[in-house]
Amino acid sequence: MMVKDMFAQLGSIIASVMFVWAIFKQYFPHELRSSLEKHFQGMVNFVYPFIQIRFNEFTGERLMRSGAYSAIETYLSSKSSMQAKRLKADVVMNSSQPLALSMDDNEEVEDEFEGVTLKWTSGKNISKSQPFSFYPVSDEKRYYKLTFHKKHRDVIIGPYLNHVLKEGKAIRVRNRQRKLYTNNGSHWSHVVFEHPATFQTLAMDAEKKKEIIDDLITFSKAEQFYAKVGRAWKRGYLVHGPPGTGKSTMIAAMANLLGYDLYDLELTAVKDNTELRKLLIETSSKSIIVIEDIDCSVDLTGQRKKKEKEKDEEDKEKDALKKLAGKEETETKTSKVTLSGLLNFIDGLWSACGGERLIVFTTNYMEKLDPALIRRGRMDKHIELSYCGLEAFKVLARNYLDVESHYLFQEIEAMLEEINMTPADVAENLMPKTVPANAETCLKSLIKALEKVKEDVKNKELVVEEVTDDKEKEKSDEKEK
Numbered sequence: 385m386m387v388k389d390m391f392a393q394l395g396s397i398i399a400s401v402m403f404v405w406a407i408f409k410q411y412f413p414h415e416l417r418s419s420l421e422k423h424f425q426g427m428v429n430f431v432y433p434f435i436q437i438r439f440n441e442f443t444g445e446r447l448m449r450s451g452a453y454s455a456i457e458t459y460l461s462s463k464s465s466m467q468a469k470r471l472k473a474d475v476v477m478n479s480s481q482p483l484a485l486s487m488d489d490n491e492e493v494e495d496e497f498e499g500v501t502l503k504w505t506s507g508k509n510i511s512k513s514q515p516f517s518f519y520p521v522s523d524e525k526r527y528y529k530l531t532f533h534k535k536h537r538d539v540i541i542g543p544y545l546n547h548v549l550k551e552g553k554a555i556r557v558r559n560r561q562r563k564l565y566t567n568n569g570s571h572w573s574h575v576v577f578e579h580p581a582t583f584q585t586l587a588m589d590a591e592k593k594k595e596i597i598d599d600l601i602t603f604s605k606a607e608q609f610y611a612k613v614g615r616a617w618k619r620g621y622l623v624h625g626p627p628g629t630g631k632s633t634m635i636a637a638m639a640n641l642l643g644y645d646l647y648d649l650e651l652t653a654v655k656d657n658t659e660l661r662k663l664l665i666e667t668s669s670k671s672i673i674v675i676e677d678i679d680c681s682v683d684l685t686g687q688r689k690k691k692e693k694e695k696d697e698e699d700k701e702k703d704a705l706k707k708l709a710g711k712e713e714t715e716t717k718t719s720k721v722t723l724s725g726l727l728n729f730i731d732g733l734w735s736a737c738g739g740e741r742l743i744v745f746t747t748n749y750m751e752k753l754d755p756a757l758i759r760r761g762r763m764d765k766h767i768e769l770s771y772c773g774l775e776a777f778k779v780l781a782r783n784y785l786d787v788e789s790h791y792l793f794q795e796i797e798a799m800l801e802e803i804n805m806t807p808a809d810v811a812e813n814l815m816p817k818t819v820p821a822n823a824e825t826c827l828k829s830l831i832k833a834l835e836k837v838k839e840d841v842k843n844k845e846l847v848v849e850e851v852t853d854d855k856e857k858e859k860s861d862e863k864e865k
């Protein structure tokens with residue numbers, strides 16, 4: 385500490401000598417001046433073995449705000465709020481943390497990197513830009529100064545400064561306000577993305593959940609790996625399961641976990657592959673591109689398909705007539721986006737764009753998808769979300785009723801083993817009906833709902849049995865005739 389103070393004092397003495405020299409050097413002849421300067425510099429290097437790097441807030445002729453200065457400011461922000469005695473607070477637009485703290489002028493904070501201690505100081509120069517004006521406008525030029533011992537030059541100038549710039553940018557990305565983009569034809573429009581879903585509140589098997597979280601985090605940190613193997617930094621997920629099992633909720637949780645933007649791509653609104661290409665190129669890095677219900681968005685010919693259950697008899701008749709007339713292929717297409725076009729873009733296009741992107745497809749009907757879409761490599765991971773199991777129920781009970789255990793749990797768990805109910809329906813029944821929530825009432829209402837589902841299934845089975853019985857009877861009657 386003593387040595388440090390001594391160097392600090394020495395530094396200020398040298399700074400004063402340099403100031404005096406700057407004023408009086410013009411009175412010395414040129415040769416004498418340069419020789420004196422050389423000796424003086426040698427002396428300074430000997431007694432003051434520190435190197436200083438200065439980062440100005442504004443750079444260039446047009447005085448643009450320096451990217452390095454902003455990154456350093458963000459990087460130092462957490463250290464400043466812990467170490468500096470005087471802080472500045474500012475409101476930042478488009479950030480999830482609107483109040484940003486930084487150290488005030490002439491403050492200093494220490495940092496450590498690979499065992500090397502170094503010092504950041506903040507300062508400002510005030511130059512009078514209009515010295516002869518009656519009301520001179522003062523021009524404040526802020527800067528950060530980094531001071532370190534010259535023996536650490538290689539570590540600091542290379543790895544440390546890279547670390548500061550990278551970490552500063554990463555903090556900014558983490559704190560930025562995220563956006564949800566939707567496409568209206570070939571244009572993206574956005575709103576602020578503030579979905580509250582997290583993996584913690586997502587009801588599903590704990591082991592499966594952990595596997596997905598690990599996979600996402602590994603992906604988000606794998607920039608160097610993807611660069612090394614020469615692949616685009618992207619990963620595809622296919623999330624499938626019945627309606628109401630949490631597919632969309634899981635995508636929101638993924639975006640919240642990684643701090644990514646969401647692009648909800650409505651394929652049926654895209655006219656052709658050229659528009660699709662444009663939309664995909666416009667997506668930013670650190671984003672998730674979501675294509676919901678892929679089975680009803682495009683098929684191999686690019687025609688918009690209807691869900692099988694929605695296809696009414698009339699449509700089926702029309703299709704049959706068209707088939708007979710051989711008109712199948714010539715039908716006017718409402719959307720000329722093709723699956724092969726989509727897959728090509730996903731495979732090739734982003735390699736040139738840089739930055740990480742996730743693409744998530746969802747479907748209710750896995751079996752309807754073309755094998756080309758779901759083969760590994762295109763969709764790296766398949767995630768199945770299913771009916772509410774025991775673990776998922778416990779998560780929902782904790783979320784909705786704040787209960788970890790209850791005497792009714794056993795009964796509910798036994799019922800969930802044999803009855804299929806989606807987490808969405810379970811959640812609906814657990815929704816508190818009074819304030820404060822009465823856990824027993826909600827759990828009993830869930831039991832009632834489960835009993836009803838069981839009864840409905842039984843009745844349906846009876847109807848099916850009756851119908852098949854009738855049909856068999858008709859057949860045997862015909863045979864007898």
Ligand SMILES: Nc1ncnc2c1ncn2[C@@H]1O[C@H](COP(=O)(O)OP(=O)(O)OP(=O)(O)O)[C@@H](O)[C@H]1O
Nearest residue numbers: 585586587626627628629630631632633807808811
């Ligand atoms: N696994 C789950 N964990 C927590 N909440 C869930 C889960 N599944 C469903 N929910 C609740 O049910 C609602 C509907 O779920 P969600 O929209 O995510 O289902 P989905 O699988 O996307 O359905 P669809 O196939 O109809 O799009 C959500 O708002 C959420 O509150």
Ligand SMILES: [Mg+2]
Nearest residue numbers: 631632633676
């Ligand atoms: Mg959904």
